[in-house]
Amino acid sequence: MSDASLNTQAQPGEAGFGDYFALLKPRVMSLVVFTALVGLLAAPIGVHPFIAFCSVLFIAVGGGASGALNMWWDADIDEVMKRTASRPIPSGKVDPQEALAIGVTLSVFAVVMLGLAANWMAAGLLAFTIFFYAVVYTMWLKRWTPQNIVIGGAAGAFPPMIGWAVATGGVSVESVLMFMLIFMWTPPHFWALxxxxxxxxxxxxxxxxxxxxxRKVTRRHILVYTILLAPLAIGTGLTSIGGPVYMTVSVVLNALFLLGAVKIWRRDEDAAQADKYRTEKSFFGLSLMYLFLHFGAILAEAALKPYGLGGW
Amino acid sequence: MGFENVEHELHKRRSSRNLGVGLVLAVFIAIVFGLTVVKVTRIGETPAQQQQQQQGGN
Structure with a gap:
């Protein structure tokens, strides 16, 4: 046996399991799992715990599959950007065709399994989400328009709607409001980044x-979207998924978020560069907490309901 | 010595992949089995009965 051709560099086709898992964007998947679970638990109809577990798992797999398709298509961009250069494809650990195969296979698998486990309405929404993220956002909008984040944000906004559909088999005002909350939150979050x-x-x-x-226009856009987001987020608190806990959390968070957006809007580039974008970075950090705590509050309301405490 | 290290690294990656795929398949089988049991035991129940059982379980 000759050892001349062997080397220690990562070879396509010799990726470890962790490299394939990284293709599914685990961080994004954790957000998908959380928001889908909240959508499912906030729904007025209960779901068998095992079906609920499997449904959230299949939604996560579907989200991961769309992440793999995104990495396959965007390998050239990922290679150039520092933030993404270490991803499995640009770093040479996974072959692009493998990523495509994994993305397509897991997409079909996730949709079919969700349809069989829960219902076909939820499966249809998951299929549309994968299509929207992989085709509409990744292949079309991302390289074409500066509004890529605005419209593409819809893909990340679907999971709570899918979770709700798992329980109810349909779409309602509450699930649309959860969708809108993430949809309107996405632009200021990514523009701050x-x-x-x-x-x-x-x-x-x-x-x-x-x-x-x-940057001046971007700062103005962040402020406008944050202003539009506030009544939407607070208004959600008046529906059946809201209540005193949600309302308190939402009012405080929106006040802080608006304050941060105003600070960003009032700053110029010299001031931002002088303190290494401290305000922008702290706004970005706050945006993560903003979404997590809003959905956490919806979950808290749902958890308190059986004790007669949640809701209005 | 170098050869042994290189071979070990490649085998490590392969074995992590094989183990991972094996575990995923085992989990998939468990999930399909579990779903089948849940679905079969609920045959004949009306949505109201299912809801009642669900609330009772909570």
Whole structure:
């Protein structure tokens, strides 16, 4: 046996299991699991615990599959951007065709299994979500328009709606409001990131708003979306999934979020560069807490309901 | 020595992949089995009965 051709570099086809798992974007998957679970538990109809567990698992697998398809298509962009250069495909650990095969296979698997485990309405929504993220956002919008984040944000907003559909078999005002909450939250969240990661997007040729319209316009857009988000988030508290806990959390968070957006809007580039984008970074951190705590509050309301405490 | 290390690294990756795929398949079988049991035991129940049992379980 010759050992001349062997080397210690990662070879396509010789990836470890962890490399394939990384293709599914585990961090994004954790957000999908959390929001889908909240949607499912906040619904007025109960689901058998095992069916609920399997449904959330299949939603997560579907979300992961769309992540693999995104990595397959965006391998050229990921290679250029510092933030994504270590992903499995640009780092040479996984072959692009493998990523495509995994993405397609897991997409079909997740949709069919969700249909069989829960219902076909939820499965249809999952299929549409995968299509929207992989095709509409990744292949079409991302490289074409600075509004990529706005419209593409819909893909990340579907999981609570799918969770709700698992329980109820349909769509309602509450599930649409949960969708809208994530949908309207996405632009300020990503634009804040783009403000302090501008060089990355520029080098990759991704038409982020910061690149095409400049930072001043981006700052204004963050403020406008945050203003639009506030009544929507607080209004959700008046529906059947809201209650005093949610309302308190939402009012406080929206006040803080608005304050942060105003600070970002009032700053100029010199001030931002002087303190290394501290305000933008703290707004980005707050945005993560904003979403987590809003959905956490919806979950708390659902958990308190059996004791006569949740809701209005 | 170098050869042994290289071979070991490749085998480690392969074995992690094989083990991972094996575990995924085992979990999949368990899930299909569990879903079958849940679905079969609920045959004949009306949605109201299912809901009642669900609430009782909670």
């Amino acid at each position: 783009a403000l302090f990661m501008k060089a990355d997007y520029e080098e990759a040729g991704v038409p982020m708003l910061t690149v095409t319209h400049g």
